[in-house]
Amino acid sequence: MRITVLAGGIGGARFLRGLKAAIGEADEITVIGNTGDDIHLFGLKVCPDLDTVMYTLGSGINEDQGWGRAEETWSVKNELAAYGVGPAWFGLGDKDFATHIVRTQMLGAGYPLSAVTEALCDRWQPGVRLLPMSDDRIETHVVIEDPELDGKRRAVHFQEYWVKLHAAVPAQAILPVGAETAKPAPGVLEAIAEADVILFPPSNPVVSIGTILAVPGIREAIVAADAPVVGLSPIIGGAPVRGMADKVLEAVGVETTAAAVARHYGPGLVDGWLVHTSDAGSIAEVEAAGITCRAVPLLMTDVETTAAMARQALELAEQVRG
Numbered sequence: 001m002r003i004t005v006l007a008g009g010i011g012g013a014r015f016l017r018g019l020k021a022a023i024g025e026a027d028e029i030t031v032i033g034n035t036g037d038d039i040h041l042f043g044l045k046v047c048p049d050l051d052t053v054m055y056t057l058g059s060g061i062n063e064d065q066g067w068g069r070a071e072e073t074w075s076v077k078n079e080l081a082a083y084g085v086g087p088a089w090f091g092l093g094d095k096d097f098a099t100h101i102v103r104t105q106m107l108g109a110g111y112p113l114s115a116v117t118e119a120l121c122d123r124w125q126p127g128v129r130l131l132p133m134s135d136d137r138i139e140t141h142v143v144i145e146d147p148e149l150d151g152k153r154r155a156v157h158f159q160e161y162w163v164k165l166h167a168a169v170p171a172q173a174i175l176p177v178g179a180e181t182a183k184p185a186p187g188v189l190e191a192i193a194e195a196d197v198i199l200f201p202p203s204n205p206v207v208s209i210g211t212i213l214a215v216p217g218i219r220e221a222i223v224a225a226d227a228p229v230v231g232l233s234p235i236i237g238g239a240p241v242r243g244m245a246d247k248v249l250e251a252v253g254v255e256t257t258a259a260a261v262a263r264h265y266g267p268g269l270v271d272g273w274l275v276h277t278s279d280a281g282s283i284a285e286v287e288a289a290g291i292t293c294r295a296v297p298l299l300m301t302d303v304e305t306t307a308a309m310a311r312q313a314l315e316l317a318e319q320v321r322g
């Protein structure tokens with residue numbers, strides 16, 4: 001079976017670890033990773049979501065944080081700070097720096113991001129084919145009313161909004177800058193067209209999956225695909241399982257409920273939707289919107305529990321297969 005998964009960072013990576021444990025040897029996973037969170041710092045290109053997937057599946061992730069490398073040290077960051085060079089709010093560790101140096105060097109030599117990602121994965125052996133959504137530069141920016149500028153509107157990079165401001169300032173708009181002229185990376189449209197199943201993990205529906213869908217051609221390819229599309233709710237009991245998805249959902253006018261996120265994707269895009277057992281009351285609302293819905297445990301507490309979620313998603317895909 002060929003499974004194609006659209007993934008953001010921590011939620012997507014943890015789901016993929018469970019999915020890998022749930023499938024058989026003959027099954028293949030292709031991951032289309034969000035690159036809207038990418039940021040250029042210290043002359044280096046940092047791809048947080050691609051790296052989170054690569055490190056998590058390659059057993060190199062800092063498990064407590066969910067991002068960055070295990071057993072990390074911080075000499076370079078501290079030395080930069082001693083020169084007064086920031087940003088101090090973004091944590092790049094020494095081991096992680098090496099990844100960004102290799103990536104930037106290869107990009108500078110003319111390799112596209114997809115080829116660079118493949119080269120980095122040669123080391124990490126994530127056990128999936130990891131594709132960036134696009135080789136073109138796309139950066140999510142968030143329009144805020146800046147309290148430091150008397151409420152004047154200003155667009156900040158997604159990482160500044162997320163990490164520095166902790167999404168505590170209301171987001172007025174989310175802009176995937178560059179997406180409108182970007183092209184899907186090589187292999188992306190084929191992975192969608194040739195998939196037997198397409199999954200949306202419990203990743204952020206706006207700044208992770210929403211950004212991937214903003215690349216012209218990707219949404220259309222999913223809508224046109226023969227494969228059933230099943231999503232897992234990142235919202236449980238009216239709150240994000242982790243992260244601050246509620247803040248960005250508000251910016252796009254979507255309520256923070258499992259059913260509202262399903263309706264946001266819509267029946268043209270997803271065929272099946274899994275909500276957490278405690279949200280079983282929302283099944284009728286999701287099904288009324290034309291999406292087949294089941295309630296199952298959706299907390300990714302460990303790999304086995306996550307594998308069970310993945311099995312439920314694959315089972316639902318079989319049920320909705322046209």
Ligand code: FO1
Pocket residue numbers: 008009010037046047048049051052067068089090091092096159162163
């Ligand atoms: N998240 C944080 O909360 N603080 C950080 O300092 C931070 C640094 C960082 C560096 C590399 C990387 O790959 C990820 C990093 N993240 C950090 C996670 C990242 O900001 C977000 O969680 C994702 O972009 C959202 O998917």
